[in-house]
Amino acid sequence: QVQLVESGGGLVQPGGSLRLSCVVSGLSLDHYAIGWFRQAPGKEREGVSCIRPSAGGTYYTDSVKGRFTISRDNAKNTVYLQMNSLKPEDTAVYYCTAEGDTSACSSYGLTKPRSYDYWGRGTQATVSS
Numbered sequence: 001q002v003q004l005v006e007s008g009g010g011l012v013q014p015g016g017s018l019r020l021s022c023v024v025s026g027l028s029l030d031h032y033a034i035g036w037f038r039q040a041p042g043k044e045r046e047g048v049s050c051i052r053p054s055a056g057g058t059y060y061t062d063s064v065k066g067r068f069t070i071s072r073d074n075a076k077n078t079v080y081l082q083m084n085s086l087k088p089e090d091t092a093v094y095y096c097t098a099e100g101d102t103s104a105c106s107s108y109g110l111t112k113p114r115s116y117d118y119w120g121r122g123t124q125a126t127v128s129s
Helices: none
Strands: 003-007 010-012 018-025 033-039 046-051 058-060 068-073 078-083 092-099 123-127
Touching: 003 092, 018 033, 018 092, 018 123, 033 068, 033 078, 046 068, 046 078, 058 068
Parallel strands: 010 123
Antiparallel strands: 003 018, 018 078, 033 046, 033 092, 046 058, 068 078, 092 123
16 A cells, blocks of 8 residues: 655744655655645645656756755655745645656646645645744
């Protein structure tokens, strides 16, 4: 059974940082692309970042480039999203996703959340003073 469990969300002031973690079980990070999506109240789900297996590359939506960094630790089956210089507009529930078709991890794939088969339950990140 595939499970993705997010953690690390919380309340932070503008300019602060959070590191989200996604612990994956039931599949191997060697063969799956992992993505982070977010959804703010009243808005559609938005792709934030993704990482391909091996040295396949990383992708970011324009609004987080230079501020967010995605990484993975295959030994721990964990993917991280380091979020720096946070802004109030980053406030959302952040979801971890997995997809076996690694082409889903692309700039275009980040606009298509339905391309991803497996989803976690999300973790809330709130940026507010």
